[in-house]
Amino acid sequence: MNSLRRMLDILNLFRxxxxxxxxxxxxxxxxxxxxxxxxxxxxxxxxxxxxxxxxGYALGPKVIELDRHMTEYAPLITCSRDLVDALVAHTGMHALISELYSSTVINILQKQGTETEPLNFGRGRPMALFRSATAKVILAYLLPRQLKRVYETNAAEPDLQRLGATWRDFSKAMLAIRKQGYCVSVGELDPGKTGLAAPIFDEKSRILGAITLVGSNERFGAFNQAFLVKQVTDAAAVITERIAMEQPAG
Structure with missing residues (x-):
């Protein structure tokens, strides 16, 4: 297993x-x-x-084959696509589905809103771990031992320091997000844009990823925030239920 991990780590060199x-x-x-x-x-x-x-060597054709398979058949995507479309239709904002792997958060599905300015962190691009509503709402639902490991590994990171200078402060900030059930961030990844994210869980109630609505500060402010929170958290709850039931949308 260690040899396999070492071999696969080579793929992380591509940037x-x-x-x-x-x-x-x-x-x-x-x-x-x-x-x-x-x-x-x-x-x-x-x-x-x-x-x-x-x-030398570049990424091979198997990668694009797997990407196509994931795009069409991955459960988190198939369980989310219609809800992402609905969020965009109702708000005109961008909608994202993001997934956690190892200590990385990455967008696996993105639906463009009516605003033409693209996002800095679109599909397939890893996100900063301690910035954005998406990353923080996922961090907030990690198991305590996982969260402690993340903190200890990244304690010197300035972005983490802004969330809490000590483990106690950092864990309290994460607990506050967890109690709230969603996270809002302003301009943390894209200047002038606000993000609202809610957690998605797997069949064992472990954090799997997040659904996020992103729009310009002006567009976001034009809506009642409670309305947007309900739209996003309701969508997250439906996706979680579908994952547990293994019933992708038609």
Whole structure:
């Protein structure tokens, strides 16, 4: 299992500024021996997760195949799509479904609202862990031991410090969000935009992700906030129920 994790960690090296990697990159950035790096590259290439290029390796065609499958059949997406469409239709704002994996929050579904200015953090782009209504509402529902681990790993991060300079302050801030049942943030990821997020849970009531409504401060302010909160929290509750029942929308 450790060997598999080490091999898959190679995929984390791909970034906008680093679309192609080679064995030297793997060895220098992950600290792997050359023999291990070559073996992992062969196995990833055989699985279609990497493809050989003139300057090294790029992500392979299997990734886009999996992305298409996820877009069409992933339960969190199929259980959410009609509700996301309805939120956009009722408010004109952008609507997002985001999921938690490891210590990363990433948007897996995005529906464009009537506002033309794009979001800085659209589908497929990891979000800052301690900024945005989306990330904070997910953090708030982690198990205490998970939240403590996140805090200890990131205690020096300025964004975390703004939520609480000590573990006690940070955990109190998360508890306040949890008691409220939703989170609102203003301008934390996109200047001039407000986000409202509510948690989505799996069949065992563990935090799975969030549904978020994002719009310009002016558009957001034109609505009664209680109305928006009900729209988003009701949608989150329906998605959670569908996940538990394994009944995607038609």
């Amino acid at each position: 906008p500024e680093q679309p192609v990697i080679d064995v030297d990159t793997i060895c220098s950035q992950l600290g792997y021996a050359q023999a291990s790096a070559y073996r992992y590259v062969r196995e990833l290439s055989s699985a279609g997760l990497l493809v050989r290029m003139p300057r």
